[in-house]
Amino acid sequence: MRTFRVLRPALLLAVSGAFLMTSCKKENDVTPAQSSNPSSTTSAVATTSEVNNWILENMKVYYYWNDKIPANPDKAQTPGTFFESLLYKYNVTSNPTGDRFSWIQESADELKAGLSGESKTTGMEFKLYLRTSGSQDVIGQVLYVLPGSPAAQAGMKRGNIFYKVNNTALTTTNYSDLLYGAGDTKTYTLAKIDNTGLVNTDETKSITSVVFQENPVYMDSVYTIGAKKIGYLVYNQFVPGPNGSSVATYDQQLDAIFGKFKSKGVNELVLDFRYNPGGYVSSATLIGSLIAKNVATKSVFVRKEWNALITPELQKQYGADFFYDYLQQKANNIGANLNQVYVLTTGSTASASELVINGLKPYMNQQVYTIGQTTYGKNVGSITISDNTKRIKWGMQPIVSKSFNKDNQSDYSTGFKPKVEFSEGLSLKPLGDITEKYLAEAIYQITGTRTARRAATEDKVLPSVGSSVERKAGGSNMFYSLPRPLPMPAN
Structure with a gap:
């Protein structure tokens, strides 16, 4: 799964995540526009050109800032990059009310599953900190563990701290790859808090991610x-x-x-x-x-x-x-x-x-x-846009309302x-x-x-690097699902 979105400033060191909102029944997904090629069949694979035309057609209609879309975007780009090129991007100084939240995903099916709380996960959510202010070393702290999940079965608990993944120390340059990279099974090496502060241990927990609701x-x-x-x-x-x-x-x-x-x-x-x-x-x-x-x-x-x-x-x-x-x-x-x-x-x-x-x-x-x-x-809130002919596999979650x-x-x-x-x-x-x-x-x-x-004096406030919570589908987003497909305005 590959996801594209505009990152909030605090997460520039992290890989991208996703999130949403909804007002009606969730069982009917929004599929506003079909592939721009009406003669296409469900068995054919959509070309990059077709995907980008589909993206642009829908964004011009539903995107909250549709009047800010560039007049002549480069359709030769890959769909993820093309989508990002259309956004009215947030900037803390020059555009503080801009878009921080729209995203696109290669698999619309995975996007929809994530919005319902189903994803491939260890079952634990964690927050990442710099080990000390100014350090490049990163630690993770478990915020909560889902009952019955692989993390729970491995004995992970709220408050556990880890400093290595797969026997490699976490740093600001490698934590994204180690935590979110390839491979479903990961080994976490734990640290503990004692009277002297944070102390490394040799205790490990091996956890395999599964599709979990x-x-x-x-x-x-x-x-x-x-x-x-x-x-x-x-x-x-x-x-x-x-x-x-x-x-x-x-x-x-x-x-x-x-x-x-x-x-x-x-x-x-x-x-x-x-x-x-x-x-x-x-x-x-x-x-x-x-x-x-x-x-x-x-x-x-x-x-x-x-x-x-x-x-x-x-x-x-x-x-x-x-x-x-x-x-x-x-x-x-x-x-x-x-x-x-x-x-x-x-x-x-x-x-x-x-x-x-x-x-x-x-x-x-x-x-x-x-x-x-x-x-x-x-x-602001978003909707899920997908192609119900299934030729275009991508799914979008653009901001559509305030x-x-x-x-x-x-x-x-x-x-x-x-x-x-x-x-x-x-x-x-x-x-x-x-x-x-x-x-x-x-x-x-x-x-x-x-x-x-x-x-408590022992609770030092360390610089935050990011959180797995911010990567959850639904995180920092609101999403709508609607009772039937949205209309396409007449030209």
Whole structure:
């Protein structure tokens, strides 16, 4: 699999990753335009020229910045390079509102699978740091491990630190190849933290990647502290259900969890979105529907703005409601009992996660607080574009819209800054442990009682190199899937 996308500045040392958002049913993929050669057959292999014509045709219609596409792009380039040449590229100084998120992939099937949480993986997500400030040495720290995954079977746990892969020390120049390069089986050599700092060991874990379906509903719990009933949810990707399934299994789990919260009298809520890079808007809207106060018929959660060319065609085909995602009136909604909502965040908290924060604010009297680090800053959404004749194997995920909440707010392109700011550090406790740094801070903000020290001296803040979370399909993207193919405007 090869993926092309514009990289955020913090990830210039890493290989490329991908991400998305959605508003309707996920089972129907968007296939707006066919191959530009109407006489072609499904058995023929599309030429580079045909692929590039297909890319350009769709981008001119659906791309949010379609008026910025170069007038005469070079169609002799390879499809990935050609696609990138069309983008209205982000630049922190000269174009801070430009495109950081559109991407293309050689396999549309792999792209779609990734958006549903299925990918070839070890089952562990990790963050990469420079071993010391100014060093070229890199270490990886395990953020979480999926139950039943190869990493879990190998004994990897949250907080494990590795400094070698396949017996080669990680550095700023080789970590991408070692971690993401060829070969499904990799051996990780571990380090540990003791009183003197980070110490190398000879302990190794050999893990073989497999195609694995991640359940994004990682864990939930209820804590009773005095008069406070605190609901806690760790949710790692906005995915309605498993890849290829017509049943929204994961959405159903979310609904059931909030039913439990309601039956137990939860009056404070902590959403742990630290490792949630985004996903389907439909799932984000579901979470909003289970939390928001005073949900009525057609209570607006998200308003989507598309480009001027396609907007009238969309309104003609779908009606005015197409541009809105409305909250649902859910029996398990707990909004009436909530005082505030706390969201645990990192720089990997993106897209649909940010959509929930922004969308809930008007319904919670602005009482939605973030704790941790500034979020990624993605207020735009994308769709999956593929060729349903299957001649063109590529799949695109271009940005097609900008998102606003009920109060017409969309001012988080630089991320949501936290009410209380800190990083996780290297000493990680299990998720759900009330002494774990992030959860402990949320509990303190809610109750005034500390269950752990505000800052541990052993938790040195090291320069971050990147994170596997940012490579997940859905990471730092929001995506839409639509009930039927989008229209192509008349010339």
